[in-house]
Amino acid sequence: MPYRAPVATTPDIRIPDLERLYDAVRRRNPGEPEFHQAVREVLDSLAPALHAHPEFAEPGLIERITEPERQVMFRVPWQDDSGTTLVHRGFRVEFSSTLGPYKGGLRFHPSVNLGIVKFLGFEQVFKNSLTGLGLGGAKGGSDFDPRGRSDREVMRFCQSFMTELHRHVGEHTDIPAGDIGVGTREIGFLFGQYRRITNRWESGVLTGKGREWGGSALRAQATGYGNVLFAAELLHTRGEDLDGRRVAVSGSGNVALYSIAKARDLGAHVVTASDSEGCVVDEKGVDVELLRQIKEIERGRISAYAQRRGSCAVYVPGGRVWDVPCDVALPSATQNELDADAAATLVRNGVTVVSEGANMPTTPDAVRVLHSAGVAFGPGKAANAGGVVTSAFEMQQNSRRESWSSLRVAERLALAMRTIHDTCRQTAERYGAPGNYVLGANIAGFTRLAAAMLAQGVV
Numbered sequence: 398m399p400y401r402a403p404v405a406t407t408p409d410i411r412i413p414d415l416e417r418l419y420d421a422v423r424r425r426n427p428g429e430p431e432f433h434q435a436v437r438e439v440l441d442s443l444a445p446a447l448h449a450h451p452e453f454a455e456p457g458l459i460e461r462i463t464e465p466e467r468q469v470m471f472r473v474p475w476q477d478d479s480g481t482t483l484v485h486r487g488f489r490v491e492f493s494s495t496l497g498p499y500k501g502g503l504r505f506h507p508s509v510n511l512g513i514v515k516f517l518g519f520e521q522v523f524k525n526s527l528t529g530l531g532l533g534g535a536k537g538g539s540d541f542d543p544r545g546r547s548d549r550e551v552m553r554f555c556q557s558f559m560t561e562l563h564r565h566v567g568e569h570t571d572i573p574a575g576d577i578g579v580g581t582r583e584i585g586f587l588f589g590q591y592r593r594i595t596n597r598w599e600s601g602v603l604t605g606k607g608r609e610w611g612g613s614a615l616r617a618q619a620t621g622y623g624n625v626l627f628a629a630e631l632l633h634t635r636g637e638d639l640d641g642r643r644v645a646v647s648g649s650g651n652v653a654l655y656s657i658a659k660a661r662d663l664g665a666h667v668v669t670a671s672d673s674e675g676c677v678v679d680e681k682g683v684d685v686e687l688l689r690q691i692k693e694i695e696r697g698r699i700s701a702y703a704q705r706r707g708s709c710a711v712y713v714p715g716g717r718v719w720d721v722p723c724d725v726a727l728p729s730a731t732q733n734e735l736d737a738d739a740a741a742t743l744v745r746n747g748v749t750v751v752s753e754g755a756n757m758p759t760t761p762d763a764v765r766v767l768h769s770a771g772v773a774f775g776p777g778k779a780a781n782a783g784g785v786v787t788s789a790f791e792m793q794q795n796s797r798r799e800s801w802s803s804l805r806v807a808e809r810l811a812l813a814m815r816t817i818h819d820t821c822r823q824t825a826e827r828y829g830a831p832g833n834y835v836l837g838a839n840i841a842g843f844t845r846l847a848a849a850m851l852a853q854g855v856v
């Protein structure tokens with residue numbers, strides 16, 4: 398069903414002028430287009446909620462929601478293997494602690510800047526609220542690129558990063574995890590330095606830890622697994638399932654790898670993967686063990702996959718996976734990787750479900766194309782929430798000194814993804830936009846957050 402964004406134009410003076418609020422956010426945060434985009438999408442969803450709940454129209458509420466509680470920027474000096482001193486920039490944006498301690502990942506990538514971290518932190522607040530768990534929202538990272546660096550260099554960088562970050566984090570304050578460029582290796586180095594500086598075994602200070610030192614079963618798999626479970630829920634609403642479907646996945650990192658593995662387990666045929674230099678098309682179905690060996694163990698490029706896989710796989714330098722015909726598309730690499738042109742191609746080729754493993758991978762114009770064509774669209778705030786949900790399981794295990802089995806975590810993750818799906822679906826219906834999971838996710842996240850903010854006063 399075509400969806401028209403309900404920007405408030407009502408003369409009802411109790412409803413804030415969302416257009417004016419958006420302009421103010423743009424003015425206060427110049428040069429941060431990703432943050433503007435994330436705020437715009439949420440504000441465009443809110444008019445029905447503000448009409449139904451005049452109490453949420455309290456002056457200043459949306460201004461507070463769009464302004465981080467705290468933004469930390471710091472210098473990260475370190476020495477590479479040749480002894481050269483390099484200086485990077487570190488960030489932690491603690492966006493909201495209304496619903497619990499700040500929670501969200503760290504991204505190490507050359508493109509990281511304050512605006513990127515703010516967009517990710519803002520998204521995280523709504524995602525975490527939508528899960529129903531007691532988690533606030535934050536994000537952090539650095540413009541450091543771990544790619545091509547030795548383990549020792551990554552260790553020295555992480556130690557320097559944590560030497561400043563430790564002042565701001567803690568199991569009851571702010572609990573970082575991984576994101577692009579930050580996996581179990583980086584979390585290990587960060588945790589080691591935190592323990593050394595503070596002289597505390599505080600396992601709950603980071604999630605995504607190794608299994609032997611406080612990590613949860615399935616945390617590494619959880620975001621990809623969760624997104625595939627969410628896509629399956631979207632298919633179920635149409636009386637379909639993943640069995641026998643052709644699936645296109647972008648990326649070849651943590652989220653992409655475990656999306657491919659889970660989709661394959663559920664009988665789907667995954668035919669693509671990519672990195673920032675190109676994509677592979679594998680008509681026999683992506684060999685996830687080979688891909689994992691190349692990307693996670695050898696830390697190589699995806700072109701090596703086609704070389705080693707044989708004639709069924711083709712490497713397309715600079716190619717995009719969205720040109721490959723598929724029933725289900727799972728963008729799992731980075732923001733704004735699926736634009737309106739790619740969405741139109743997917744629609745022409747008969748896609749029925751698009752579910753976001755990455756954060757904000759689909760541009761607003763592309764979402765409009767997909768909605769207009771009746772494609773079921775799962776926004777990242779909902780569809781990739783399995784990662785942070787399993788981080789919350791890790792925190793529960795840490796505080797109780799427990800270690801849950803994979804089966805127990807898998808059952809809880811599946812239940813959480815079903816509940817998040819149903820919450821989005823029912824909220825969209827209740828607020829007059831059936832099938833619009835963007836509106837459903839944003840309003841469900843907003844109403845819980847706004848009610849808690851009103852209860853806690855102006856802070």
Ligand SMILES: NC(=O)C1=CN([C@@H]2O[C@H](COP(=O)(O)OP(=O)(O)OC[C@H]3O[C@@H](n4cnc5c(N)ncnc54)[C@H](O)[C@@H]3O)[C@@H](O)[C@H]2O)C=CC1
Pocket residue numbers: 575576577578579620648649650651652653671672673674729730731732734754755756781782784785
């Ligand atoms: N790791 C997690 O638990 C969660 C991650 N996410 C999101 O999922 C996405 C992927 O994150 P991870 O898999 O953890 O990171 P990763 O570092 O393991 O993998 C990132 C992948 O994206 C690819 N990539 C990066 N920039 C690209 C570009 N410009 N074009 C094409 N490919 C590009 C990289 O080659 C790599 O394959 C990000 O948007 C992240 O914010 C969301 C929720 C949780």
Ligand SMILES: O=C(O)CCC(=O)C(=O)O
Pocket residue numbers: 500501502503521524572573574575576604756781782784785786788
């Ligand atoms: O596990 C977490 O704390 C956060 C994961 C994350 O960064 C995300 O959901 O985007």
